[in-house]
Amino acid sequence: MNIDFNTNDFNGNPQTLIYILYQLRKSGSWIPQIEKDIEDVICTIPSRSLKYTKYVVPLIGLSESREAVFLKNPKIAISYLKEMKCETFKDEKIQKRFKKKILKRPDLLYGYAKIINKRFSEDEEVCFTKDFVYANLYARDIIKGPFSEKIHNMILLYSYGNLKSMQKNALEEYVRFAKRFDKIPS
């Protein structure tokens, strides 16, 4: 006896399809692979695409073009890259668009830096002058030292302005941290 079903039958119920494919993968009855038909049903929103990656196609992920779905939510995009244990998206164009989006957000830039464990260029690091909480974390965890002289001075300029207490504390914490190093690198 065979049980037949078409993945298109799950258009209105993609979560169920994820669960079925997960069971099929776990039982060894189906070898995960990139299937555009399945992606059409499931991967229409970032959160569900992440769940699909995690449970159905771990370390394989979505097709090159379908990865664009994560551009709708860069935070989930970072979780996807983390799940895939890789640094970039398969398609260079998508990677560029993703980078462009996160360069506006210090929290996401820091999250991404944690995955790739690499410093960004000085121009890109300027983003951290928008949020000293993440600037402090980035300096400690990724640079493991102070920012370049140019960015460091930009940050110091802010200490004269009015800042919310959380930002002020983070800025002061960063300055104390930077003082531990003999000189600010140029």
Place this chain on the structure above:
Amino acid sequence: MLFSLCVQNFKKKPSYLLKIIKELNRNNHNIEHNNELEEVICKTPSLIYDYFNVFGKISESSECILAKNTYKSICYLKKLKQNNFALAHIQEKFIFCASKKAENAVHYARFSGNRVNDESVFLKAPYYLILNYSKIVGKLTIHEELEKLAKIDKNSFLKEYLRQASF
């Protein structure tokens, strides 16, 4: 994309097949009970109970396996709104298996209000189970042994049992 799952391929992993069918039915695939499916899936009392929950019926041979598990059997009978298994030999097996473990004997007594055949299982059972059981059926048939035990062991559950049994 079309999937065609051969039921026989799930012989060694029936729980996956049942979970898949359950989800397919949730998506209106209407897969119904049949002998081949039951044969592949119904290997353990737990799977049999789950199978029953999905398809609403099980065969006599599955009921016979189910009777080994007191707790699942009680759940099954409750769903059927029955106090006993319809077939006498299955009912006997159900009571026999319930007498093998004190915890099951308490479950059985709580469900049916009756004693199990052999209460000696309570001799080595935790005292709170003896108390729970006696609250349902009254004085145990091994009462004398428990009295002797109470002289050596000053356990509060045991004391409470003797106090109750004296009424």
